[in-house]
Amino acid sequence: MKAYPLESITIEEAKKFQFKLIDTITKHFHGEEILSLGDLGVVQGLNKPTTTLKVEKVLADFFQVEAAVLVRGAGTAAIRWGLYSMIKPGQTILVHEAPIYPTTMVTIESMGLNIVKADFNNSVEIKKALEENKIDGVLIQYTRQKIDDCYDMKEVVEVIKKQDENMPIITDDNYAVMKVENIGVQCGADLSAFSMFKLLGPEGIGCVVGKKEYIEKIIKSNYSGGGQVQGHEAMEVLRGLTYAPVALAIQAEVNDELVNRLNSGEIKEVKNAFLANAQSKVLLVEFEKPIARELLKYAEKLGAAPNPVGAESKYEFVPMFYRVSGTFRAADPTLEERMIRINPMRAGAHTIIRILKEAIEQLS
Numbered sequence: 001m002k003a004y005p006l007e008s009i010t011i012e013e014a015k016k017f018q019f020k021l022i023d024t025i026t027k028h029f030h031g032e033e034i035l036s037l038g039d040l041g042v043v044q045g046l047n048k049p050t051t052t053l054k055v056e057k058v059l060a061d062f063f064q065v066e067a068a069v070l071v072r073g074a075g076t077a078a079i080r081w082g083l084y085s086m087i088k089p090g091q092t093i094l095v096h097e098a099p100i101y102p103t104t105m106v107t108i109e110s111m112g113l114n115i116v117k118a119d120f121n122n123s124v125e126i127k128k129a130l131e132e133n134k135i136d137g138v139l140i141q142y143t144r145q146k147i148d149d150c151y152d153m154k155e156v157v158e159v160i161k162k163q164d165e166n167m168p169i170i171t172d173d174n175y176a177v178m179k180v181e182n183i184g185v186q187c188g189a190d191l192s193a194f195s196m197f198k199l200l201g202p203e204g205i206g207c208v209v210g211k212k213e214y215i216e217k218i219i220k221s222n223y224s225g226g227g228q229v230q231g232h233e234a235m236e237v238l239r240g241l242t243y244a245p246v247a248l249a250i251q252a253e254v255n256d257e258l259v260n261r262l263n264s265g266e267i268k269e270v271k272n273a274f275l276a277n278a279q280s281k282v283l284l285v286e287f288e289k290p291i292a293r294e295l296l297k298y299a300e301k302l303g304a305a306p307n308p309v310g311a312e313s314k315y316e317f318v319p320m321f322y323r324v325s326g327t328f329r330a331a332d333p334t335l336e337e338r339m340i341r342i343n344p345m346r347a348g349a350h351t352i353i354r355i356l357k358e359a360i361e362q363l364s
Contacts, residue, residue: 003276003284004150006143008179014249017178021242024062028054038231047223051231055238059209063192065185067215070229070237071206071222074310075174075195076103078206081222082193083107083139085214086168091136094129094160096120098145099330101279104172120151123159130163137168142176142184144277147328154187161188168214174198175280175311178245179252185210197310198280200240200247202233240314247346248312254344258283258352266353269360271338280311283342284324285356290337291363296321298359305345312345319347319355 009017025034038051046053052070059068071077087093092114100108100115108115118129120140129135138160142153153171160167171184173194184192191210197203208218222228229237255275262273262285272286287295299321300306307322309315320343324335344352 003147003274004144005275005277005281006176006180008252008281009181009245009249011246011249011253013181014178014245017245018242021058021062021238021245024058025238027061028058036235038235040230040232042225042228047225048228049231049234052229052234055234058238059207063183063185063209065192065209066212068207068209069215069218069222070196070234071208071218072204072227072229074197074204074206075172075193076107076206078193078195078208079104079139079170079172080107081206081218082170082191082208082210082214083111083113083137084221085208085217086170086190087111087113087137089113092116092134094118094126094133094135094138096141096145096149096151097125098149099326101141101145101172104139120156121149123155126156126159127163130160130167135164135167137170139170139172140184140189141172142180143174143279143281147276149277153184153189154182157184157188170210175277178241179248179281183209190214195310196237196240197314198312199244200314202236202240203310203313205229205233205237207237251344251346252281254347254349254352255281255283257349258342258344261349261353267356267360270356279325280343283344283352284328284339285342286335286339288338290334291360292323292336292338292340294363295356295359296323296340298362299355302355302358304355308343312343316343317346319344319352321355 039049043050056068071081089111094116097117097119116133119125169189170191171189173183173192177194191214193208196205259273262270271288276284304321305318322341324339324341329336
C-alpha cells in the first residue's frame with residue numbers, strides 16, 4: 001500500500017514559525033495587553049472586541065494575507081463562511097474526485113451547490129473539468145482524502161488559476177496549518193479555512209484568512225454580538241498557536257522514528273508501518289495477524305487515548321491508538337482487523353513501542 005503524506009516542516013523551521021509569530025504579536029500588542037485576557041462585547045465602531053480585532057490582524061500579517069477573521073464553529077464553520085463569501089447558493093463547485101468530508105458536505109447541500117468532481121492528482125482532468133463545466137468556485141482539501149492522493153496544493157492552484165485567474169478558490173487547511181511550509185492562500189488560493197482547536201487553541205473557534213473582499217463579507221454577515229469571538233478566546237488562539245508548530249514538528253519527528261524502528265523488525269508481530277494523512281498525519285501499523293480490534297482495547301488500558309477529541313487539540317497529549325479511517329476501511333474492509341492508526345501527540349517513540357509490545361503480550 002503506497003501513501004503520499006504531506007511533507008512536514010522540520011523542528012528548525014517550526015522554531016522560525018514560532019519566532020515569527022511572536023515578533024508579529026509584539027508589533028500589534030503592548031506588553032500589558034498581552035498579559036491580559038482581553039476585552040468583551042461589541043465595541044462601538046468595531047462590532048467586536050478590540051482584542052479580537054488585533055489578533056485577527058496578527059494572523060493576517062503572519063500568513064501574509066490581506067485579512068483574517070475568527071469565527072465560531074471551528075473548522076466546519078470556517079469552511080462554511082468561506083464558501084458563503086465567494087459562492088452563491090445554487091452555483092457549481094469543483095472538488096476532488098474523493099469522499100467529501102461529512103461536515104463540509106452538509107454546507108454544500110445546505111447551500112444547494114452543484115458538485116463537479118475531477119481527479120486533482122491529474123492536471124489534465126482539472127483542466128477538462130473547468131473547460132466542460134461552468135464552475136463558480138473550487139474547494140481543495142489540503143490533506144489527503146484518498147489513500148493514493150499525491151497532488152501538490154501549489155500545482156493544483158496554479159493549474160486552476162492559469163485556466164481562469166478570477167476563479168475563487170478556498171482551501172480546507174485543517175491538519176496542515178503549522179505543519180507545512182505554506183498553507184493554501186500562500187500557494188495562490190483566495191481563502192484558507194481551518195480550526196484553531198487543532199492548533200492547541202480554544203474549542204469551537206475557526207479562522208478564515210485571505211482576500212479582504214471575502215473576509216469583509218463574512219464580517220458583515222456575522223454581525224450578531226453573540227456570534228463574535230470574545231477577547232479571551234482570541235488571546236487563547238494566540239497562546240495555542242505559539243506552541244503548536246514546534247509541538248507538531250516534534251510529533252512528525254517521532255512518527256519518522258517509529259516508521260524506521262517498526263519496519264526494522266523491532267516488533268515481530270508488525271508486518272508494515274507507514275505514514276499517511278488520514279486526515280491528520282498518522283502512523284499506520286499493519287499486523288501479521290488480525291489482532292487490531294483486540295489490541296486497541298489493551299492499548300487503552302495501558303494509557304493510550306482510544307479516540308480523538310479535536311484531533312490534536314490541547315487536551316490530547318498521550319498517544320492515540322485508534323481504528324483506521326473510514327476511507328481506508330472502504331478501500332479494504334479487512335484492514336480494520338489487521339491495521340491501526342497511531343498519533344504520537346506529545347509522546348516519544350519509546351512510549352508507543354512499549355504500549356504496542358505490552359498490548360501484544362497481554363493479547364497472547
